[in-house]
Amino acid sequence: MVINKVIPNIKGTYGIQMKIKTIPFIILLLIPSFIEASTGLSIHVDRSEVSLSDTIKLTIKVSGTQSAVNPRVAGLQNFRVQSGGTSSNFSMVNGQVSSSIDQTYFLFPNKVGRFTIGPAIVNISGKTYKSNTVNITVRKKATDASQQSSQPVFLTVSLSSPKAYVGQTVFYTVKFYYNVSVRDLGIVLPEGNGFQLKQLGKPSEYSSRVRGKKYNVIEIRHALVTERTGSLSLEPTEMKMNVLERKHSRHGFSVFDNFFTSARPYSVRSKPAKLTILSLPEANRPSEFTGLVGEFAIQAQLDPTRIPSGESTTLSIKISGQGNVQLMPDITMPDIEHIKVYSDQPVISINESATGYSGEKTMKWALVPQKEGDYVIGPFALSFFSSQKGQYKTVSTPQMHLTVTPGKKVDMASLPATQDHALPQIKKEVTFFQRDILPVHDHADALNVSIYDRLTNWQQLMMIAIPPLIYLLIVLLFYRKTRLKLEKLTSKKALSHLNKALNKNANLHISEMLKFFNQFLNERLQRSGGTLTPDEAKQILISSGVDADLANNTQSIIKTLEAAVYTGQSDQDINTLKQSIEELAKKLDKGIKS
Amino acid sequence: MKRLLILYIGCLLIIIPAVVIANNGERLDAFVKANKAYSDGDYQLAINNYQSVLDTGKPTGSLYYNMGNCYYKMGDIGWAILYYERAMQYIADDPDLLFNLKLARSKVEDQVEKKSTLPIINTLKHFKLSTLFWLMMLSNIGFWGIMIIRRFHRSEWSYYSFVALGIIWVILLVSFSARYYEVHYDNRGVVVASQTIVRSGPDEKETPLFELHAGTIIACERQEGNWRLVQFTQGKRGWAKISDTIPIRIKQIRNIDT
Numbered sequence: 001m002v003i004n005k006v007i008p009n010i011k012g013t014y015g016i017q018m019k020i021k022t023i024p025f026i027i028l029l030l031i032p033s034f035i036e037a038s039t040g041l042s043i044h045v046d047r048s049e050v051s052l053s054d055t056i057k058l059t060i061k062v063s064g065t066q067s068a069v070n071p072r073v074a075g076l077q078n079f080r081v082q083s084g085g086t087s088s089n090f091s092m093v094n095g096q097v098s099s100s101i102d103q104t105y106f107l108f109p110n111k112v113g114r115f116t117i118g119p120a121i122v123n124i125s126g127k128t129y130k131s132n133t134v135n136i137t138v139r140k141k142a143t144d145a146s147q148q149s150s151q152p153v154f155l156t157v158s159l160s161s162p163k164a165y166v167g168q169t170v171f172y173t174v175k176f177y178y179n180v181s182v183r184d185l186g187i188v189l190p191e192g193n194g195f196q197l198k199q200l201g202k203p204s205e206y207s208s209r210v211r212g213k214k215y216n217v218i219e220i221r222h223a224l225v226t227e228r229t230g231s232l233s234l235e236p237t238e239m240k241m242n243v244l245e246r247k248h249s250r251h252g253f254s255v256f257d258n259f260f261t262s263a264r265p266y267s268v269r270s271k272p273a274k275l276t277i278l279s280l281p282e283a284n285r286p287s288e289f290t291g292l293v294g295e296f297a298i299q300a301q302l303d304p305t306r307i308p309s310g311e312s313t314t315l316s317i318k319i320s321g322q323g324n325v326q327l328m329p330d331i332t333m334p335d336i337e338h339i340k341v342y343s344d345q346p347v348i349s350i351n352e353s354a355t356g357y358s359g360e361k362t363m364k365w366a367l368v369p370q371k372e373g374d375y376v377i378g379p380f381a382l383s384f385f386s387s388q389k390g391q392y393k394t395v396s397t398p399q400m401h402l403t404v405t406p407g408k409k410v411d412m413a414s415l416p417a418t419q420d421h422a423l424p425q426i427k428k429e430v431t432f433f434q435r436d437i438l439p440v441h442d443h444a445d446a447l448n449v450s451i452y453d454r455l456t457n458w459q460q461l462m463m464i465a466i467p468p469l470i471y472l473l474i475v476l477l478f479y480r481k482t483r484l485k486l487e488k489l490t491s492k493k494a495l496s497h498l499n500k501a502l503n504k505n506a507n508l509h510i511s512e513m514l515k516f517f518n519q520f521l522n523e524r525l526q527r528s529g530g531t532l533t534p535d536e537a538k539q540i541l542i543s544s545g546v547d548a549d550l551a552n553n554t555q556s557i558i559k560t561l562e563a564a565v566y567t568g569q570s571d572q573d574i575n576t577l578k579q580s581i582e583e584l585a586k587k588l589d590k591g592i593k594s
Numbered sequence: 595m596k597r598l599l600i601l602y603i604g605c606l607l608i609i610i611p612a613v614v615i616a617n618n619g620e621r622l623d624a625f626v627k628a629n630k631a632y633s634d635g636d637y638q639l640a641i642n643n644y645q646s647v648l649d650t651g652k653p654t655g656s657l658y659y660n661m662g663n664c665y666y667k668m669g670d671i672g673w674a675i676l677y678y679e680r681a682m683q684y685i686a687d688d689p690d691l692l693f694n695l696k697l698a699r700s701k702v703e704d705q706v707e708k709k710s711t712l713p714i715i716n717t718l719k720h721f722k723l724s725t726l727f728w729l730m731m732l733s734n735i736g737f738w739g740i741m742i743i744r745r746f747h748r749s750e751w752s753y754y755s756f757v758a759l760g761i762i763w764v765i766l767l768v769s770f771s772a773r774y775y776e777v778h779y780d781n782r783g784v785v786v787a788s789q790t791i792v793r794s795g796p797d798e799k800e801t802p803l804f805e806l807h808a809g810t811i812i813a814c815e816r817q818e819g820n821w822r823l824v825q826f827t828q829g830k831r832g833w834a835k836i837s838d839t840i841p842i843r844i845k846q847i848r849n850i851d852t
Contacts, residue, residue, distance in 0.1 A: 437694040440663050442629040446656030447621060452724030453652060453684070463731060467738035474742055 039064035041131040043073070043120050045107075046204050047219070049137045054208045054217070056107040056136060057084065060120050062129075063100035069124060071103065075117040075133070079107040109138040153178040155239050157270040159224075165278050167293035167324045168387040169356045170224040172197055174237050174270070177208070177215040181244035183263065187220070190235035190272075194228040200352055223356060226277055234273040241266055280385050284392050292384035294323010300380055300397035302367075308407025312342075312366045317380055317397065323387065325350050325359035331380050338371040369404040377402055494523035495589040502578055510574065513581060514561040520585055521554075524592055534558040545593035553584055621647050628660070637664040653844075655684030659691050666698055672786035672808030674698050679784060679811075679842045683777050686722050702809035704826075718773050726773050730766040737763040783814040783824065783841040790838035792831075796821030803832040814841045 039062070046057040056079075060071050084104030091098050107117075118133035153176070160171035174187065189197050203220040226232065242263035280293070299318045307313050319328050328348070333341050343365050350359035369375065381396035455463070498520040502508065518531050525540060532540065538555040542548060557580060560572065572580075628643030641664045648657055662677035678695040685691055718726075737759045744752050785806045793800040796818040806812065806826060812834075815823040822839055825831035 435697055435700075437663055437666050437697055438690040440629060440632050440660040441656035441690070442632075442660075444622070446654060446660070447618075447625055447647070447651075449652040449654055450684075450724050452727050453654075460727065464734060467734050471738045471741050474745060478745065 039124055039127075039129060041071070041120055041122050041129040043118050043131045043134060045117065045134050045136060046206065048135060049139065050109060051139050051208070052109055052112060053210060054109070055206050056109070057206060058105045058107055058117065060103045060105075060131070061100055062103070062122060062124075063098065065099065065101065065124055069101065069122045071120045071122045071131075073118060073120045075115055076107070078110050078113070078115055078138075080110060082106045082108070107136075109136075112138050112140055114138075151268070152180045153182065153239075153241070153243070153266070153268055155237060155268045155270040157234075157237050157273055159273055159275055162274065163276045163278060165280055165293055165385060165387055165390075166227065166229050167280070167291055167327070167385070169294070169323060170226075170275060171200075171356070172222040172224045172234070172273070174220045174222070174239075176218040176220075176239050176268075177210065178218075179213060179215050182241045182266075183244065184240075184242045185218075186240040188238040188240065189222070190237060192233070192235065195224055195226040195232060195234075197222040197224055200356065224275070229277045229279040232275040232277055234275065236269040236272050238267055238269045281392075286383035286392055286394055288381065288394075289383040289385070289392065290329040291327050292324065292329070292382075293387055294321055294325070294384065295386060295388060296321030296323065296328075296382060296384045296395065298380060298382040298395050298397055300378055300400060302377055302400040302402060305401060306403040306405065307369070308405050309369055309372045310407045312368045313402060315365045315367055315377060315400075316362060317364075318360055318362045319382055320358075320360035321384075322356055322358040323384070325357050325361075328359065328361040329382070331363055331382075333365055336367075336375060336377070338369060338373070339375060340368040340370060342366040342368070367402070369402065372404045372406045375402040375404065376400070488526075491524050491526050494520050495585055497523065498585050499582065502582065508574065508578065510561060510564045510577070513574075513577065514558070514565055517558070517561065517581055517585070521588075524589060532558070534562070541588070541592070546588065546591040550584075550587055550591050554588065557581065557584055618651075621651050624650075625657075632660070632664060632667075635667075637667045640664045653680075653684070655681045655688065655691070659685065659688070659694070662694065662698070666694065670786075670808070671698055671701050672784055672788070675702070675809040675811075676784040676786060676840055676842065679782070680844070683780075683843075684722070687720060687725075698809065703807035704810040706811070715772070715776075718769055718776070721769075721773060723770075723773050723777050726766065726770040730763075730770040733759065733763040733766045778843070780843045781814050781841070782843075783812050783822075783839045785810045785812060785834075785838060786840050787835075787838035790834045792824065792826070792834045794832055796823075796833045800833065804830060806834070812839060814839065 041063075042061045044059055044061075046059075047054075050056055058073075060073070062069050062071070082105065084106050086104070087102045089098075089100045089102065114135065114137045116133050116135050118131055120131040122129050122131075156175045156177070158173050158175075160173070164170045174189075176185070200221045200223050203218050205216065205218050208215050208217045243266045244263055297320055299320075301316045301318075302313060303316070304313055315333075317331050319331070321328075330346060333343065335341075344363070346361055346363045348359065348361045350357060367377070377400040379396045379399050381394050383392060383394045385391070386393045452460075498516055501516040501519075502513065505512070521527070521532055521537060521540075522530070525544060527540075534555040537558055538551045541551040541554055546554075557577075561577070563569075564572075564577075624643045624646045628640045628647065631637070631640035631643060641661060644657055644661050644664065648661075658677045658681035662674045662681060665671075665677060666674035675695070675698050678691060678698060681688070681691050682695070737756075740752060740756045740759050744756055785808055788808050790806050791802045792804050792806060793802050795801075804826070810826065812824040812826050815825065817823065817836060818833075820836050821833045822836045823831065824834045824839055
């Protein structure tokens with residue numbers, strides 16, 4: 001969306017007519033027809049105080065619509081207006097769809113003074129919407145800026161007031177002007193005894209003209225807090241940066257010119273600043289003054305104002321204002337005859353913005369009247385020093401009336417249940433009245449020495465060592481026995497292993513038969529492994545108590561099997577061989593003596 | 595000869611328990627007297643009686659705790675903390691002891707610099723050494739028991755039991771060893787004098803470095819003459835009078851003295 005021009009319309013009002021050139025079509029498609037957000041209009045500016053050479057960024061926010069609108073903004077006759085573009089926002093959070101259009105304008109002040117911008121008026125679907133207004137103060141050109149304007153970068157600082165009362169918030173504003181490319185900015189603020197600088201909000205960026213030259217400006221606002229009085233010297237603020245310098249190629253213009261830039265470290269310093277902190281006047285100081293400086297208000301509310309005796313009502317007192325809000329005092333609730341008072345924890349909220357510290361403190365009490373009648377609650381007063389008027393002020397709430405009608409007699413023990421509806425039960429921290437030690441152990445067990453303490457180190461070591469020693473003993477005792485047992489078991493199962501192996505596969509090959517028969521011999525003879533030659537098998541069998549015929553048969557069957565494996569020819573049928581191996585194995589199993 | 599030997603052994607069997615019972619009776623008597631003195635507010639007499647109980651038998655955590663109470667009541671924070679710390683070696687989980695020790699520590703003048711220790715070490719301090727020992731023994735029996743079972747019967751359940759018991763056994767063995775080391779090789783001591791000057795050398799003429807007050811825990815190192823090399827924190831060390839600083843572990847006193 002592009003805004004083409006700004007046309008003066010009627011006196012004091014500018015109509016901003018827009019022509020939409022390009023609206024991304026996809027966004028339009030994505031916008032669902034069920035947008036439920038209500039339409040609203042608001043305006044805001046990035047700064048409320050500017051110099052004549054500065055620019056102000058004005059944003060008009062139209063929420064609840066995605067369509068183009070023509071807002072009319074009042075109070076722009078003292079500014080030159082330039083379009084800054086339009087952006088549309090669309091969001092969906094937890095099923096809630098919202099959309100808005102932000103229209104941005106840059107305002108160039110034409111004269112010095114205090115101006116009110118707004119309200120903006122817009123007509124959407126035949127309905128007229130009106131926005132808020134904003135105030136802008138335009139001052140003369142900053143002298144400190146114009147003095148240094150010959151430099152491409154310079155820094156200025158300013159105090160909101162050269163004199164302030166102790167406790168009053170003083171603004172220390174740092175402005176960094178530059179018209180060259182800079183990066184890696186770092187600020188060094190003055191440090192000193194007796195004051196602290198705290199940044200307020202985010203830095204704002206805008207452009208400004210100083211002696212006809214256009215500068216980009218970064219403005220950082222700080223709150224200066226001090227507790228001491230007298231003259232305060234603030235050292236210069238320093239801004240460190242890297243200035244980018246473009247290096248031109250030796251051969252004139254080059255497409256790579258933009259890449260040949262180098263960063264040169266550079267720093268600029270502002271002028272020092274002086275501030276006089278005045279002590280608060282002693283004259284007319286209210287007795288209940290607690291050091292609060294700024295502008296404050298106090299409000300009180302009693303709800304309900306008519307209750308039966310024994311029931312509770314809630315009294316709320318709210319202090320709000322701007323200044324040293326951290327010092328907002330707790331309001332003391334005076335004793336009221338026949339009314340029991342239960343206080344709640346105060347709730348404090350403090351906001352930090354470019355205009356300083358603001359906040360509010362809310363205190364609540366549950367009041368439980370014990371007797372019917374009319375009671376007067378308040379007034380409650382708050383004293384503070386008004387930094388604007390330079391004098392003490394006391395603000396107070398109006399008197400409140402509580403009417404208590406006769407109610408059923410309430411047992412005090414039942415009060416907490418009544419209170420539950422009004423305020424949460426307040427838990428009390430349990431604290432010591434006094435501190436002392438607990439008594440001596442005077443029971444007979446105090447003399448009993450535990451079994452562990454009776455044991456000597458050696459006895460303890462022995463107790464720890466006994467279980468592993470038992471394990472080692474068992475391992476040693478059963479090692480030989482277990483091994484022999486296992487070997488015996490294997491030799492016993494050798495015949496069944498062979499029969500299983502031979503009958504497992506119908507298409508058994510002769511090489512497998514030889515392998516299984518060798519396994520049988522090894523297992524039955526409790527040999528570790530290896531292949532026996534026919535002669536070895538005969539000798540071992542004879543030495544194992546097998547008669548010579550059976551040993552010869554074994555020798556010949558191994559020979560037959562080996563011949564069949566290595567030559568691939570056999571004069572016997574495979575089944576006949578299998579059968580004769582099984583019969584021979586049976587005889588050997590019986591014949592081999594363990 | 596044989597008869598003589600039987601007679602001798604018989605006598606021993608009768609005399610030893612009789613001596614033990616008599617000794618226990620004396621201890622109990624002194625203990626009751628000490629408790630009475632404490633309740634009457636005669637704390638010095640209570641200390642003397644508790645000390646006689648300690649001298650005639652094995653120490654217990656409760657006896658040290660009671661001694662600590664007597665010294666606390668007499669306003670002697672240094673000695674009170676010394677005895678509470680000794681009691682911690684026996685009854686580290688006793689709530690009365692923890693309460694009184696915390697209160698006594700709060701009265702120490704010197705600010706203790708926090709040491710960064712592993713969380714596991716801090717957790718172990720809450721266990722009595724005897725508790726850890728019996729837990730470790732239980733896991734020791736369990737672990738080697740399952741090892742024996744697996745020699746004869748290997749199955750899935752025995753494998754997982756072996757792994758679980760193995761992990762528990764290692765953890766408890768390491769915990770017990772760490773706590774054992776902490777208790778038996780504890781080199782901490784307590785400043786018992788109301789204030790003591792720590793000097794650069796073992797002599798009154800040496801430069802005074804800093805001052806410590808009653809109840810402050812220090813690390814005791816070697817000693818020379820009547821002086822002991824102590825360390826308060828990293829970088830704060832020097833020589834203090836032996837009489838002003840007492841090691842918590844009694845065996846350490848013997849070791850140093852010899």
